[in-house]
Amino acid sequence: MSLESLVSYFGVPALFLGCLVEGESVAITGGALVHRHMLPFVPVLLAIGSGAWVADTLFFWLGRRFRAHLFVQRQLAGSRIASVMGKIRAQPGRFAALFRFIPGMRILFPFALAQTQITYRRYGAITAASAAIWAMFYIVVGHLVGAILARVLGHIHHAHVIVWGGGIAATLSVLLAVHHLRRGQKRRQ
Template identity: 35%
Template sequence: MTINSLIADYGLAAIFLGAGIEGETCVVAGGVLAHRHLLPLWAVWLAAASGSFVADQLFFASGRYFRDHPRVKRIAAKPGFAKALVTLERHPVLFVMGFRFLYGLRTVSPIAIGTSHIRTRTFMPLNALAAAIWAALFTGIGYGFGDGIERLFGGVLSADRLVPIAAVGLVALIAIAQAVRWSHHRYADRCERTASAVRQVS
């Protein structure tokens, strides 16, 4: 049974569950079905964002409250877990916002964050915002390129076939993030130069 047929049979519930388990493949498939007018676009986005948010809150809670559980310990022993903690330490907010887009760190990251100093009241709103952006991106890919995706893959989506599409979306997101970061640094440098000039005049 393909992802497309699962969503066709179970609708938004499949997208909600799939967003937390299967990830991008299910959300893009939902976007394609919205492109066909089989599901409302806003409902696909909401189901995807909600499913991703809930799944990562549960992963975060498992790291926060069940870090001594054997299954959590096995996940913590993986190399990606240590990598996630190092990146989190360097860029906490950016990492919480972006771990969904990091291949290989999608599942371990919220558990790692749960074991860190990040508070639940800090993680929850960032997780909600990141889930909304993530859902909009991959729902938009499915909706905006629905005809091309169906022609390219014959109407059947799989995780292997989605990799090139997800890669393009990820590259675009990284490029946007880098542009925003560059603009922020330029603005900060300009403010610093202005402040220095004011101090010298004073």
């Protein structure tokens, strides 16, 4: 089975799962694959947006369910969130709409918002709209990356470059996030 066949068969579900775990580099990869006409726009948009929204909702639920747990409290106390927690409590809707666009905050902000009075329904509606806009933005960025790759590589079919590049970028992003979390935990101890 060729890489193109694998991408056309597993690409959309892989983008959904990738946006659950990582986010930006997976979404950009999806946009590049749309540019190359390897995947259709609407399913990619739905996969990326819903993957991001499910992750946001899951972290919010975990933060609300385990709000008194030591792990959640440590994340909030020793982070950049602690200094703005009063503002988050005062305007949870605004922060629910914007946090997805702040790199590195996709876990901390849902945890922080779970400590406020915002309801599941309101949080879910706001983050659904935010995830849809975020998905559209990163698909456009990926489309531009695909156009640049097409210019640089010419007529070379660059599916391998897109898939491997996106996979490497996603892996590096996850590794950097894990490193950052571990370093933050060591500083707080």
